[in-house]
Amino acid sequence: MTFSSYEKLLVALLAIVQFTVVLDFAVMAPLGAEMITALDISTHQFAILVSAYALSAGASGFLLAGFIDRYDRKQILLFMYVGFIVGTLCCAVAPNYYFLLGARVVAGIFGGVMSGITFAIVTDYFRYEQRGRVMGFIQMAFSVSQIMGIPLGLYLAHLWSWHVPFYFIVVLGLINIMLLVRYMQPIPSQSNPEIRSSYFQVIKRIFTNRTYLIAFSTTFFLATGGFILQPYITPHLVFDLHYEEAKLPFIFLAAGIATLIGSPIWGRLSDSWGKYKLFVLGSLLTGVAMLWFVNLPSGNLFMVAVSFGCMMLFVSSRIISATAMITAIPEPAERGAFMNVNSAIQQSSGGIASILGGVILIDDPDGLGFQNFEVLGYVTLASILLCIVLMYRVNKIVEAKRNK
Numbered sequence: 001m002t003f004s005s006y007e008k009l010l011v012a013l014l015a016i017v018q019f020t021v022v023l024d025f026a027v028m029a030p031l032g033a034e035m036i037t038a039l040d041i042s043t044h045q046f047a048i049l050v051s052a053y054a055l056s057a058g059a060s061g062f063l064l065a066g067f068i069d070r071y072d073r074k075q076i077l078l079f080m081y082v083g084f085i086v087g088t089l090c091c092a093v094a095p096n097y098y099f100l101l102g103a104r105v106v107a108g109i110f111g112g113v114m115s116g117i118t119f120a121i122v123t124d125y126f127r128y129e130q131r132g133r134v135m136g137f138i139q140m141a142f143s144v145s146q147i148m149g150i151p152l153g154l155y156l157a158h159l160w161s162w163h164v165p166f167y168f169i170v171v172l173g174l175i176n177i178m179l180l181v182r183y184m185q186p187i188p189s190q191s192n193p194e195i196r197s198s199y200f201q202v203i204k205r206i207f208t209n210r211t212y213l214i215a216f217s218t219t220f221f222l223a224t225g226g227f228i229l230q231p232y233i234t235p236h237l238v239f240d241l242h243y244e245e246a247k248l249p250f251i252f253l254a255a256g257i258a259t260l261i262g263s264p265i266w267g268r269l270s271d272s273w274g275k276y277k278l279f280v281l282g283s284l285l286t287g288v289a290m291l292w293f294v295n296l297p298s299g300n301l302f303m304v305a306v307s308f309g310c311m312m313l314f315v316s317s318r319i320i321s322a323t324a325m326i327t328a329i330p331e332p333a334e335r336g337a338f339m340n341v342n343s344a345i346q347q348s349s350g351g352i353a354s355i356l357g358g359v360i361l362i363d364d365p366d367g368l369g370f371q372n373f374e375v376l377g378y379v380t381l382a383s384i385l386l387c388i389v390l391m392y393r394v395n396k397i398v399e400a401k402r403n404k
Helices: 005-026 032-038 043-065 073-093 097-111 114-125 128-159 164-183 199-207 210-240 245-272 275-294 301-326 332-360 373-402
Strands: none
Touching: 005 073, 005 097, 005 114, 005 128, 005 164, 032 043, 032 210, 043 097, 043 199, 043 210, 043 332, 073 097, 073 114, 073 164, 114 128, 114 332, 128 245, 128 301, 199 210, 199 332, 210 245, 210 301, 210 332, 210 373, 245 275, 245 301, 275 301, 275 373, 301 373, 332 373
């Protein structure tokens, strides 16, 4: 099944949106060691910086859910994207910890809902049989951020300061906004204008739908597993394993190359072999690679890069297959609301998980590292196994809906 020229362009533009949003959030973790030193903050304060974005994104998703299906998808995408770029610019010029904290909140309010809007557009425009490949391509935005964005951001930060990666995101985002204005076609609202529901009526319908609640609970634990570990990877590499910050780009480059190669393969496999089968396989392999990574001793940068690359490769298979299944659940008239609530739950659970990770970790009294980093791996593994059970229910709902 082939895609038209416009469909390819649309997917590319949405992938760039995802790239800038993902990079804005993902670059925080690699910059952790430098921010902790430059801003003279603790690891717990850094965890708050990470969580501020996620929690404000969650609140924004809940607020937008009651209105999003009333508007053209292109209009709402551009409005929120512009707000996100403004928030990122504030991060770039932040002179101190508290200004940066406020800027992260602004970036989260607008940027945190971009995934929900993007996936609503994908679901509106592409059939279920195509979505695995589309999600695979959009997921490549994460890979490119690992290959180009994060290593480049780390290099620029090492060369000048941690502010520079945010300027890079702003410039790229402004270029993409111009392309979206010029080339993206309007996608009208699918809600019935004669049956205009209030905000609270929409929210009530969303949260009293048992099928939706099953999907939301699955999303909560999917996000929790990743966010418990992710913000503390760079401090662990620098302060526990004693790798120089200049060497970190090679580790993230390895992960980016692995996911860039794997994402389109996972997308095609998701459509041809089965989305739930791929999710189970990817989850089990993620668990193995993650336990390998968190238990590696210092002294072998190559093995760290390989284990981290394998972990992120298999994580991408989970994200692609899970997203393709979950986007099939909502009804067309409630798709935007559902995806934004789902995104809000993802962001909120990520913020909670980041704080939980900071609570679990025990600071090393002799330095800035941790005494029990591997414990985060075991907590993540428990979440991975639970998600296999939860996603089984989601898959049954999707299959029943498609067979009607």
